[in-house]
């Protein structure tokens with residue numbers, strides 16, 4: 001599984017763990033006996049069993065989808081494949097934490113080309129991924145014009161995935177600025193989540209994101225992640 005380094009910049013990312021989708025997936029309820037389900041797990045610092053099972057289910061779904069995409073490519077039904085096998089343990093929890101919606105009141109996602117598990121966890125129909133890799137006109141991300149894993153879902157603030165590595169880090173600064181402006185006006189605002197690989201962190205866009213997100217007195221609600229998949 002991918003080794004993951006998560007880095008939160010600014011003040012907002014602290015609220016990520018309390019997001020509703022995770023609570024809905026694994027919130028402890030009351031047994032008929034009155035005892036709280038999952039109390040022992042929580043006392044041990046473990047995740048709720050229901051949530052863990054849900055995550056495992058989504059991880060397996062993501063891997064099965066990935067294997068299908070590789071087959072599609074190998075049988076000559078696609079020109080190119082790039083994907084995320086091995087990054088499920090990172091991508092799925094991230095997808096469950098996202099505050100999904102349209103506009104700056106919700107989270108923005110600046111994913112790189114290994115974001116499939118995150119989108120599967122958010123509820124993307126798996127057929128969307130197949131349509132994209134096969135360049136079908138019915139591909140809702142790009143109308144069949146881009147290749148595997150270059151998703152775009154405006155209704156969920158998933159901005160178009162770019163091919164040059166790391167440019168997503170400088171774009172995250174832009175959406176985070178809009179979200180910060182809302183926060184200053186006491187309006188609800190999400191955070192800008194950005195993912196990328198470890199090698200790409202040598203690019204200037206990565207440094208720009210760090211600098212612009214952490215200016216004293218002007219911190220931005222950016223959640224930066226770096227996946228090392230060696």
Ligand SMILES: Cc1ncc(C[n+]2csc(CCOP(=O)(O)OP(=O)(O)O)c2C)c(N)n1
Nearest residue numbers: 114163164165196197198199200201227229
């Ligand atoms: C600006 C730019 N330079 C080079 C490439 C070619 N390229 C595509 S993927 C990749 C490797 C990136 O490695 P890393 O950031 O660790 O991410 P990983 O693919 O390992 O998840 C490179 C160099 C590119 N897409 N864009």
